[in-house]
Amino acid sequence: MKSVAFVSSSRFIEHNTGPAHPERPDRIRAIHRAVRLAGLINTPDPFPEFQIDFGPSLIRSDLRCESIEPDPIDERTVLLVHTPSVLEQVKRGSARSAVLDGSDTPTCPASFDIALLSLSSALTAVDYVMASPDRRAFSCARPPGHHAEVMRPMGFCLFNNIAIAARHAQKLYDIERVAIVDFDVHHGNGTQDAFEDDGRVLFISLHQHPSTLYPGTGHEHEVGHDAGRGTTVNIAMNPGAGDDAYDRAMQQRVIPALERFKPQLLLVSAGFDAHTSDPLAHIDLSDEGFSMLTRHLCQAADSLCEGRLASILEGGYHLPALGRCVARHLHELAR
Numbered sequence: 001m002k003s004v005a006f007v008s009s010s011r012f013i014e015h016n017t018g019p020a021h022p023e024r025p026d027r028i029r030a031i032h033r034a035v036r037l038a039g040l041i042n043t044p045d046p047f048p049e050f051q052i053d054f055g056p057s058l059i060r061s062d063l064r065c066e067s068i069e070p071d072p073i074d075e076r077t078v079l080l081v082h083t084p085s086v087l088e089q090v091k092r093g094s095a096r097s098a099v100l101d102g103s104d105t106p107t108c109p110a111s112f113d114i115a116l117l118s119l120s121s122a123l124t125a126v127d128y129v130m131a132s133p134d135r136r137a138f139s140c141a142r143p144p145g146h147h148a149e150v151m152r153p154m155g156f157c158l159f160n161n162i163a164i165a166a167r168h169a170q171k172l173y174d175i176e177r178v179a180i181v182d183f184d185v186h187h188g189n190g191t192q193d194a195f196e197d198d199g200r201v202l203f204i205s206l207h208q209h210p211s212t213l214y215p216g217t218g219h220e221h222e223v224g225h226d227a228g229r230g231t232t233v234n235i236a237m238n239p240g241a242g243d244d245a246y247d248r249a250m251q252q253r254v255i256p257a258l259e260r261f262k263p264q265l266l267l268v269s270a271g272f273d274a275h276t277s278d279p280l281a282h283i284d285l286s287d288e289g290f291s292m293l294t295r296h297l298c299q300a301a302d303s304l305c306e307g308r309l310a311s312i313l314e315g316g317y318h319l320p321a322l323g324r325c326v327a328r329h330l331h332e333l334a335r
């Protein structure tokens, strides 16, 4: 059994993206409900009025996670990855509820503070797992981050939480090699952008083939450049791929790449939109598929980096599937 932190805040619902947006506050409410019904968290539900039916397949776990709230952080932490213009764009844009990145990244006056809190949640998860071996953590936060590039917010993402978390770990804990595995159904273009010329961060993304899905990057020939050549690994999955195809990709490509790199910390961009029920993509992972992915990653962390694994929420837009799969993810992290 591992010590696992569930890092979250009820304030993550304050980032208001409007009634029709898939990246909406109810995602946080659904996860908070599911992890409590599953028995993984025993603190009071901050959203008791929220209604949702997860169906009969929500797991029941006899394992417990520790519930932790992130603290506010200094806005300059964003500059570990982003340019000052991104910080200003998000700060000023939020103040006037601007829509960033064309049409799909709306903000509200609270968005700047909540984006910083979402970043803090990721950093808190890293701090928890670096405090001693055999620790894991999950940051249940929004807005997500993996599409945000060094020079621009993008695709529902304001700041790149996981990229900044990797830099934070290198800076604060004097470690060199950080691996990031991104199983969100969309390519983590922002994370790739941050590290494609950096051989000290291995970025592996499994996603629906870019010729069939947003953002259109993440082709297999994108392998990084200069000092980072070979430490970007893109694995493009065909529409309709399911648990077996993902299991093979993990065994044949992800795990061998991690073994070659020998990370000192494993970070996970945990998106749950590759679920067969998800409305935004065409991959067919089952609930059990997310348990399988998590088991592979936990085994890799155990054998390569003293069990240290911090997982950070990205996408996932079918609320019952999102809640059920996060509960399974936490259950596997805690085993």
Ligand SMILES: [Zn+2]
Pocket (backbone or CB within 6 Å): 184, 185, 186, 271, 273, 314, 315, 316
């Ligand atoms: Zn996604």
